[in-house]
Amino acid sequence: MKNHVTGIYIYPVKSLAGISLESAYLCSTGLQYDRRWMLVDANHQFMTQRDEKRLCLFTPSIHPTHFTIRYEQDQVNIPHTLETGTTLIVKVWDNEVEAIKAPENLNQWFSNHLKKEVMLVYMPDTTHRGINPNHVIDNEQVGFADGYPVLMIGEASLQLLQSKVNEPIPMDRFRPNIVFSGEEAHEEDFWQYFTINDRTFRGIKQCKRCVVTTINQQTAIANAEPLKTLATYRKLDSHIMFGQNIAGPHAGIISVGDAITVIDYLPLPLPV
Numbered sequence: 261m262k263n264h265v266t267g268i269y270i271y272p273v274k275s276l277a278g279i280s281l282e283s284a285y286l287c288s289t290g291l292q293y294d295r296r297w298m299l300v301d302a303n304h305q306f307m308t309q310r311d312e313k314r315l316c317l318f319t320p321s322i323h324p325t326h327f328t329i330r331y332e333q334d335q336v337n338i339p340h341t342l343e344t345g346t347t348l349i350v351k352v353w354d355n356e357v358e359a360i361k362a363p364e365n366l367n368q369w370f371s372n373h374l375k376k377e378v379m380l381v382y383m384p385d386t387t388h389r390g391i392n393p394n395h396v397i398d399n400e401q402v403g404f405a406d407g408y409p410v411l412m413i414g415e416a417s418l419q420l421l422q423s424k425v426n427e428p429i430p431m432d433r434f435r436p437n438i439v440f441s442g443e444e445a446h447e448e449d450f451w452q453y454f455t456i457n458d459r460t461f462r463g464i465k466q467c468k469r470c471v472v473t474t475i476n477q478q479t480a481i482a483n484a485e486p487l488k489t490l491a492t493y494r495k496l497d498s499h500i501m502f503g504q505n506i507a508g509p510h511a512g513i514i515s516v517g518d519a520i521t522v523i524d525y526l527p528l529p530l531p532v
Contacts, residue, residue: 263520265456266415267431267439272327273338273380274298274404275308277319277477278435283515286459286508288401289383290409291437293322293340298350298359298404299370302377306352306404309472312374313480336369338362342382350381352404358387391507395464400507408464408505412438412448417502420445421486424493429486432477434469434503440520446494448504449529457518461508466501466529473502496529 269278274295285292299307299315309315320327326337345360361367362380370378383389383403391400391408402409413436422429431439438456440448451463469490474482490500 263440263442263522265438265514265516265518265520266441267436268514268516269435269437269439270294271435272297272320272322273318273329274306275312275315275472276329277316278432279320279322281322281516283513286510286512286514288385288510289389289403290405290508293327294410294437295404296341296383297338297362298352298381298383299378300350300381301379304348304350304379306350307378309475310470313475313482314374316475316477316480318373331373334369334373336366338366338380341384343384345382348381352389353406355389357383357389359383391464397462398507400464408467408507410437410461410506410508411467411503412436412440412506413503414440414442414445414448416442416445417448421489421502425485425489427485430477433473433475433486435472436503438506438514442520446529449501450525450527451504451522452526453523455521455523456508456514457512459509459512459514460523461506463526464505464507466496467503467505468499469502501529 268281268284270291270293271278272293301307318329318331320329326339328335328337342360347358347360349356350359359381367379370380389402391402413434418431449466454461474487487500494501
């Protein structure tokens with residue numbers, strides 16, 4: 261099979277470790293449960309591994325009614341969704357959105373382990389956060405992800421990078437939602453419309469990469485790679501690009517093994 265899905269990942273809490281799935285439901289903000297929870301600081305500002313590398317060491321697992329978050333020898337359960345609670349305005353980049361504050365025991369658990377005051381918040385279905393207006397076609401929405409509903413990366417893109425770097429660079433450095441097997445490195449940059457399991461997706465824009473890619477997701481230690489090498493061949497308008505931001509339908513299921521059929525290509529990579 262030329263192009264097919266080889267990995268599906270969700271990140272229930274923004275910037276914490278991800279969960280590998282065999283199948284995922286599609287919803288209005290991307291993959292179900294992806295980045296609907298987030299940690300904020302005392303000023304209600306979003307937190308990521310850019311500010312706190314140790315976030316990658318908090319590892320979630322999924323259960324029928326909740327997620328279990330583990331850190332070192334400790335763990336806590338958080339529900340899949342939160343319908344009631346104190347609402348507050350939190351900031352994600354330039355967006356200010358309404359969220360629901362988690363119960364105090366959860367906030368205290370994260371604060372104790374991070375050794376500073378933090379708060380866990382949830383984005384309810386009543387909150388609508390749109391993508392960059394320059395790229396909107398069908399009122400696309402996003403959860404607490406940086407800017408777009410789904411991130412897709414081809415295995416060939418990582419293989420090309422790995423051939424240029426003298427240390428292992430696993431896919432988890434790039435925190436994709438969908439990984440696929442294909443023939444050409446960075447072919448995803450040219451996909452304008454394509455289907456997975458007969459569901460139509462749209463390529464929105466290439467993904468700008470930041471220092472999070474330099475953080476070893478198992479140790480929370482950072483070094484220069486892969487940004488140092490990517491800068492030699494993946495720079496566009498001063499930004500380093502790797503992976504494609506996409507949007508999909510608001511319902512349906514995708515699974516590992518699903519075929520990918522490209523409907524329409526772009527003559528050049530999508531604009532930044």
